[in-house]
Amino acid sequence: MMLDFMRNKVVNVAHLDSETLGVHGVLDDSIYSLEIDFKVNISDLVCSSVVGRWLRWTTPQCPQALDFLAEANGFSLAEGIDSTIHKTIGRRACRHFANLFIECAYAVREAVKMLRWQDAAKSEPGLSLKEFLERDPAVESPIPDPVEGSEVVKKSSSQAAKPSVGVVSTENEVRKAVDGFIIDLHMHTSPASPCASDSADAMIEEAKRIGLDGVCFSDHNYVWSAEAIKALREKHDFLVLRINEIVTEQGDVLVFGFYEDVQGIIRLADLKKRVEAVGGFIVAAHPFRGFLTFGADDVGLTSEKAMAREMFKWVDGVETLNGKVTATENGLAHNVAEGLGIPATGGSDAHDISTVGTYATSFSKPINNEVELLAALKEGKCHPVTYR
Amino acid sequence: MSNNILSFSMNRSTSVEKVDDTCLRSVCRLRDGFTDAEVEIEVKMPDLEIVAISGFLRHAYFDEVKDLDGCLQKVIGVRVGSGMLKIIKGLMGEDENLDQLVYMVEECCHGIILTLTKKVLLKAPDDEAGKFAFYSEMVKKSIRLYDRCAGFAKGTPLVAEFEAEKYGGPA
Numbered sequence: 001m002m003l004d005f006m007r008n009k010v011v012n013v014a015h016l017d018s019e020t021l022g023v024h025g026v027l028d029d030s031i032y033s034l035e036i037d038f039k040v041n042i043s044d045l046v047c048s049s050v051v052g053r054w055l056r057w058t059t060p061q062c063p064q065a066l067d068f069l070a071e072a073n074g075f076s077l078a079e080g081i082d083s084t085i086h087k088t089i090g091r092r093a094c095r096h097f098a099n100l101f102i103e104c105a106y107a108v109r110e111a112v113k114m115l116r117w118q119d120a121a122k123s124e125p126g127l128s129l130k131e132f133l134e135r136d137p138a139v140e141s142p143i144p145d146p147v148e149g150s151e152v153v154k155k156s157s158s159q160a161a162k163p164s165v166g167v168v169s170t171e172n173e174v175r176k177a178v179d180g181f182i183i184d185l186h187m188h189t190s191p192a193s194p195c196a197s198d199s200a201d202a203m204i205e206e207a208k209r210i211g212l213d214g215v216c217f218s219d220h221n222y223v224w225s226a227e228a229i230k231a232l233r234e235k236h237d238f239l240v241l242r243i244n245e246i247v248t249e250q251g252d253v254l255v256f257g258f259y260e261d262v263q264g265i266i267r268l269a270d271l272k273k274r275v276e277a278v279g280g281f282i283v284a285a286h287p288f289r290g291f292l293t294f295g296a297d298d299v300g301l302t303s304e305k306a307m308a309r310e311m312f313k314w315v316d317g318v319e320t321l322n323g324k325v326t327a328t329e330n331g332l333a334h335n336v337a338e339g340l341g342i343p344a345t346g347g348s349d350a351h352d353i354s355t356v357g358t359y360a361t362s363f364s365k366p367i368n369n370e371v372e373l374l375a376a377l378k379e380g381k382c383h384p385v386t387y388r
Numbered sequence: 389m390s391n392n393i394l395s396f397s398m399n400r401s402t403s404v405e406k407v408d409d410t411c412l413r414s415v416c417r418l419r420d421g422f423t424d425a426e427v428e429i430e431v432k433m434p435d436l437e438i439v440a441i442s443g444f445l446r447h448a449y450f451d452e453v454k455d456l457d458g459c460l461q462k463v464i465g466v467r468v469g470s471g472m473l474k475i476i477k478g479l480m481g482e483d484e485n486l487d488q489l490v491y492m493v494e495e496c497c498h499g500i501i502l503t504l505t506k507k508v509l510l511k512a513p514d515d516e517a518g519k520f521a522f523y524s525e526m527v528k529k530s531i532r533l534y535d536r537c538a539g540f541a542k543g544t545p546l547v548a549e550f551e552a553e554k555y556g557g558p559a
Contacts, residue, residue: 004412005404005503007495013396021395031506058509059523060516061539061546068538094537099498103400107420111396113449114421129422130449247474249466265478289470291501292533293508293526300434309435310465326530 005030011104013111019043023108027100032056036069036100040108042115045077047108052097068093077105178385180362183214183239183373186254186285186319186347187356192219196351204236206353210388212360214239214367218254218285218347221246223261241370245285246271250311252285254319254345257374272314281377283345284315286322287336288329297328303335312340317377321346321359321384343377346384357388396421400492402499411439412503414496418488422448427460427492431500436468438497443489450485459486460493468497524549 007029014022021040027033033055040047052069054062071088075081082102090098117132188196189203198206200217207215217224217240224242233240244255248268255271258280262271275282288296288306296306312318318337321330321344337344346359364381367373376382398420407413407430415428427443441460445453453459462479466472473494480490512522523540527533528550533540540547543558551558 001405003403003405005402005499005506007402007499007502009398009400011398012394014393015395029502031502031509058512059539059546060520061523061541061544064541064544065538091536092538092541094539103398107396107398110398110420110422114396133449247471247478249475249479251467251469251475252471265475286470290530290532291470291505292530292536293505295530296434298508299436299504302434305434324532326532 009100009103011100011107013107015115021108021111023047023104025100025104025107027096027103028055031058032096034094034097034100036097036104038072038104040077042112045108045112047075047077048073052093062094065094065097069097072101077108079109081105178360178362178387180364180383180385181213181366182211182360182362182385182387183216183241183367184212184348184350184357184360184387185216185243185283185345186218186245186322187215187350188219188245189217192217192222192224193351195220198352200232200240201236202353203350203356204232204238204240206356208236208238210357212357212387214241215356216241216243216347216373218243218245221262223259239367241367241373250309250314251287253315254283254285254347256281256283256377257370268311268314279374281317281374282315283317283319283343283377284311284333285319286325286329286333286349287311287318288332289322289325290329295326295329296332301332303332303339306332307336307339312336315342317343317345319347319384320344321386323348323350323355323358343380343382344384345377345382346386348388355388358386360385360387398423400495402495404499404503409433412500414499414503416492416495416499418492423488425488425492427489427496429463429493429496429500431468431497436500438463438466438468440464441493443492445489447485447488453483453485453489456489460489463493468500472497520546528553 009027011023011025016022019042021042023038023040025036035053038047038050050069050072052066054066057063069089071092075084085098085101089101113133117129120132121127184207187203189200190196190198204215223244229240229242244258245252246255246262246266248266248271250268253268255275258275258278260274272282290296318333320334320337334344345361347361348355348358350356361382362385363376367376400416400418402414402416404412404414410433412431413428414431415426418425425445429438430440431437432439441463443460445456459480463476466475476493477490480486512519523546527540527547534547534550535542
């Protein structure tokens with residue numbers, strides 16, 4: 001036996017004074033080595049004096065991450081803070097610092113439970129930890145949230161929502177010479193998709209500006225009402241359609257002509273039965289989306305092996321051009337769709353206006369509504385295109 | 389209070405080893421003031437599909453999780469990949485007593501990803517100029533890296549070539 005990789009994380013929480021904890025976290029693995037130190041106010045779990053230190057890192061730019069760790073000052077480390085840490089520390093500094101910070105937050109919450117129980121046990125000898133926690137829910141309940149309203153979080157959100165200067169020009173772009181009726185079949189809007197940063201109105205305006213013929217909102221496990229879509233269509237005088245990107249145990253799928261509100265994770269085989277019952281259509285979304293530094297090709301996934309995946313027993317089509325994956329991964333999806341002889345689609349997977357229309361789907365005739373869209377997909381009268 | 393005695397301490401260790409040419413095993417262990425837990429997964433290459441899982445959880449302030457093994461087995465067949473966290477959480481359920489176990493399954497998966505990442509990073513040259521070129525090329529190959537952290541933030545040196553090719557200049 002020989003280890004290929006090891007990651008050790010140690011977090012220590014010390015009681016500095018009656019109001020303050022001192023936290024020291026270390027992450028040391030085969031690739032990275034880093035440390036965090038900060039203080040936490042026991043009464044509200046708000047942290048301060050956050051500093052980090054690199055011991056080993058990878059890119060020449062990694063040291064810059066330290067400058068952004070101060071954004072965690074003011075965070076309350078109550079339950080539910082993890083996603084904020086991912087979005088701020090993880091995205092602006094480094095995901096490995098975020099990973100360690102999340103461990104520190106967990107350790108702080110546990111430490112506070114321990115301290116409060118020990119305090120209570122002084123006046124009530126014999127009080128077990130379990131009894132204490134059962135009768136004092138305040139110990140575990142989220143503390144009133146200074147995080148969402150904090151300047152740090154607001155600043156980061158507004159920056160995320162800002163369109164990328166240089167990506168979207170203020171002048172109208174000339175429509176690319178792409179044949180057919182062009183619809184971006186995969187895009188997300190805020191707030192329907194928590195990961196998206198621009199509104200439905202903004203996404204539609206951008207699609208119009210770059211000359212698309214229509215858009216299809218594919219928000220995650222979210223069903224747009226027919227009335228809302230109709231109102232958007234009338235407001236912008238533009239083709240707006242709705243589908244649903246549903247998470248299954250096999251990965252994400254785009255579902256057309258199916259308007260049930262599916263929450264949580266559904267087995268793809270079960271979803272297929274329900275979609276088939278109403279005459280819908282399922283497309284495998286970005287089926288070979290890889291990782292940050294390596295893709296499906298790097299782990300030796302061939303078209304033949306990929307085609308044998310369970311997922312492809314249940315889908316009717318494959319998204320072979322997706323704006324969030326690499327050319328190699330799109331190429332593999334193309335080979336699978338071709339090998340299986342099923343329709344292929346394209347979509348930007350845009351989460352903000354800067355990438356609307358990077359890829360789209362070309363239809364051989366105009367589409368006016370979701371019924372016609374469904375029919376065109378089933379007949380295979382479409383193909384993915386690079387648009388922007 | 390300042391007696392330098394710790395109030396709480398935790399130690400989480402994740403290790404990955406090769407079972408054979410087509411399978412990796414990832415083990416995550418946690419020991420802290422309240423918890424003693426372990427999760428082990430086996431992942432089949434090249435699909436990175438979880439083909440085996442086991443684990444235990446002993447905890448100071450909540451009861452034993454009923455049918456813990458049954459809960460873990462729900463993630464068999466899930467592929468280590470983008471979107472896996474949502475899938476793992478969704479399949480294992482929302483019971484808050486399972487939070488740590490869910491997190492440890494994720495850590496096992498991250499261990500697999502980092503093992504494969506390490507293989508890519510070992511190809512980076514030793515000298516600074518070579519490293520710079522290597523990582524500049526990496527972001528051009530994988531758009532997902534762009535603006536994902538301080539190292540690849542918009543307008544920074546490592547993404548300059550990518551931005552020039554993609555947008556004609558700094559974003």
